[in-house]
Amino acid sequence: xxxxxxxxxxxxxxxxxxxxxxxxxxxxxxxxxxxxxxxxxxxxxxxxxxxxxxxxxxxxxxxxxxxxxxxxxxxxxxxxxxxxxxxxxxxxxxxxxxxxxxxxxxxxxxxxxxxxxxxxxxxxxxxxxxxxxxxxxxxxxxxxxxxxxxxxxxxxxxxxxxxxxxxxxxxxxxxxxxxxxxxxxxxxxxxxxxxxxxxxxxxxxxxxxxxxxxxxxxxxxxxxxxxxxxxxxxxxxxxxxxxxxxxxxxxxxxxxxxxxxxxxxxxxxxxxxxxxxxxxxxxxxxxxxxxxxxxxxxxxxxxxxxxxxxxxxxxxxxxxxxxxxxxx
Amino acid sequence: xxxxxxxxxxxxxxxxxxxxxxxxxxxxxxxxxxxxxxxxxxxxxxxxxxxxxxxxxxxxxxxxxxxxxxxxxxxxxxxxxxxxxxxxxxxxxxxxxxxxxxxxxxxxxxxxxxxxxxxxxxxxxxxxxxxxxxxxxxxxxxxxxxxxxxxxxxxxxxxxxxxxxxxxxxxxxxxxxxxxxxxxxxxxxxxxxxxxxxxxxxxxxxxxxxxx
Numbered sequence: 061x062x063x064x065x066x067x068x069x070x071x072x073x074x075x076x077x078x079x080x081x082x083x084x085x086x087x088x089x090x091x092x093x094x095x096x097x098x099x100x101x102x103x104x105x106x107x108x109x110x111x112x113x114x115x116x117x118x119x120x121x122x123x124x125x126x127x128x129x130x131x132x133x134x135x136x137x138x139x140x141x142x143x144x145x146x147x148x149x150x151x152x153x154x155x156x157x158x159x160x161x162x163x164x165x166x167x168x169x170x171x172x173x174x175x176x177x178x179x180x181x182x183x184x185x186x187x188x189x190x191x192x193x194x195x196x197x198x199x200x201x202x203x204x205x206x207x208x209x210x211x212x213x214x215x216x217x218x219x220x221x222x223x224x225x226x227x228x229x230x231x232x233x234x235x236x237x238x239x240x241x242x243x244x245x246x247x248x249x250x251x252x253x254x255x256x257x258x259x260x261x262x263x264x265x266x267x268x269x270x271x272x273x274x275x276x277x278x279x280x281x282x283x284x285x286x287x288x289x290x291x292x293x294x295x296x297x298x299x300x301x302x303x304x305x306x307x308x309x310x311x312x313x314x315x316x317x318x319x320x321x322x323x324x325x326x327x328x329x330x331x332x333x334x335x336x337x338x339x340x341x342x343x344x345x346x347x348x349x350x351x352x353x354x355x356x357x358x359x360x361x362x363x364x365x366x367x368x369x370x371x372x373x374x375x376x377x378x379x380x381x382x383x384x385x386x387x388x
Numbered sequence: 389x390x391x392x393x394x395x396x397x398x399x400x401x402x403x404x405x406x407x408x409x410x411x412x413x414x415x416x417x418x419x420x421x422x423x424x425x426x427x428x429x430x431x432x433x434x435x436x437x438x439x440x441x442x443x444x445x446x447x448x449x450x451x452x453x454x455x456x457x458x459x460x461x462x463x464x465x466x467x468x469x470x471x472x473x474x475x476x477x478x479x480x481x482x483x484x485x486x487x488x489x490x491x492x493x494x495x496x497x498x499x500x501x502x503x504x505x506x507x508x509x510x511x512x513x514x515x516x517x518x519x520x521x522x523x524x525x526x527x528x529x530x531x532x533x534x535x536x537x538x539x540x541x542x543x544x545x546x547x548x549x550x551x552x553x554x555x556x557x558x559x560x561x562x563x564x565x566x567x568x569x570x571x572x573x574x575x576x577x578x579x580x581x582x583x584x585x586x587x588x589x590x591x592x593x594x595x596x597x598x599x600x
Contacts, residue, residue, distance in 0.1 A: 203559070204562065206561070208557065208558040208561070209554075209558070210554075210558050214547065214593060215596060249427060249429050251433070254434065256535070257513060257514075257547050257551060258515070258516065258535065258551040258554075259551075260550075260554075289426075293430050293431075296425065300402070301401035301402075301514075303401075304399070304400050304401045305401075305516070305559075326425045326426065329423070329424060329425025333425075381557070
């Protein structure tokens with residue numbers, strides 16, 4: 061018999077609710093992203109956004125799935141990592157629902173959820189995952205019972221670097237799509253700091269250098285083009301190092317920045333060279349949303365995991381490799 | 389260059405290694421092929437600078453007493469280096485088959501070699517157990533110096549130690565504590581009082597990239 065799980069995501073700028081069945085059918089997936097007219101994301105404003113929008117999004121998600129409250133047999137929520145105020149708001153909604161509906165509660169790791177929903181969509185069994193968003197830049201693979209971070213940024217996330225540069229030249233948050241658009245018009249490549257350390261990378265030097273080019277009057281299109289080529293080239297190298305090191309033959313690209321076509325093209329090249337399969341998670345499942353939380357909640361629950369309300373505190377610094385992955 | 393026999397040994401992230409017979413010896417040829425999916429200018433700069441850097445660093449750290457393959461010739465325009473082939477096993481593989489005592493002593497040695505380099509302000513840049521080879525006499529050799537740098541700051545050394553710790557975490561999770569401990573002992577044995585600043589920086593670096 062199929063079980064229905066409601067998943068709530070609210071680690072950073074987006075709040076989402078999705079209903080997924082234990083057969084892996086995504087019945088609904090509604091989310092809303094806070095997009096300030098100017099400036100970046102403030103944790104308090106984001107948590108306010110979640111508490112304002114949350115109830116309506118949950119309601120629409122149930123309607124969209126064609127189910128009622130009483131059909132939900134499991135509630136899952138993003139327990140971490142993320143911004144404390146956002147996590148707490150989301151957890152409060154999840155606890156209330158679980159209690160009201162008298163169903164079990166499951167706390168899901170946000171990064172693990174990105175990987176699992178990607179595996180569901182692609183049919184991949186054991187990929188090297190490139191997870192790139194506004195808050196995260198990680199190369200993750202499964203080893204010894206856990207998802208382990210083989211490489212990550214040493215300073216800022218790829219998406220954050222793009223957003224901050226975009227803000228400097230007057231683009232709205234999130235700036236990734238505008239940068240990709242501008243880069244397509246770029247002609248001249250300007251050298252930017254290429255900083256790879258083993259399987260880690262660093263983007264802060266590149267940001268400073270790109271801002272400097274802007275002050276010097278280099279056309280924005282050329283800077284965007286140079287940023288993309290350099291930043292994605294670095295990511296390709298660490299991905300390649302992870303594939304060579306782990307000898308895995310699947311590469312999964314996910315997170316908000318997975319929408320970028322140039323990044324996808326580069327990683328396809330990496331996969332081809334190493335004889336690996338490649339999948340980019342489709343936009344509705346690549347960003348921060350509830351379906352990934354619901355699906356991972358089901359996997360956890362089926363492996364016997366349940367979170368008592370009394371110990372369901374959020375974990376803002378929850379590392380990907382701190383959770384035993386019982387279902388794999 | 390007249391190569392009699394050429395056989396692909398490994399395809400790494402940025403290079404291919406061939407075993408070649410040359411001058412009556414068995415040597416390793418490391419070649420950095422172009423990556424068509426990366427912007428041409430970036431690709432060329434990296435292939436050239438890393439080939440030249442690796443060649444220099446292999447030779448320089450040797451003079452400090454760190455065992456590295458001797459460089460026989462380099463072809464910058466073809467991005468290739470001809471060097472000694474170290475007959476032995478990757479440290480990474482040895483960890484799976486060796487006794488705890490042997491692993492501990494190899495880790496100790498690994499830590500000492502990194503300590504020697506750091507004391508002379510050199511970082512390896514990718515200090516994983518894939519980049520150490522242990523020969524038949526149990527002697528440890530370091531390879532893969534394409535990301536090595538000189539004039540290293542505390543920050544750069546901290547990154548080196550952070551990478552090493554992470555390599556243990558991801559690849560040798562069951563033994564990571566013991567391995568880290570022995571490596572640190574070897575490292576501190578060489579770098580003495582200088583170790584503390586580097587190791588505390590490494591802890592700081594570990595926490596930095598994540599959003600809290």
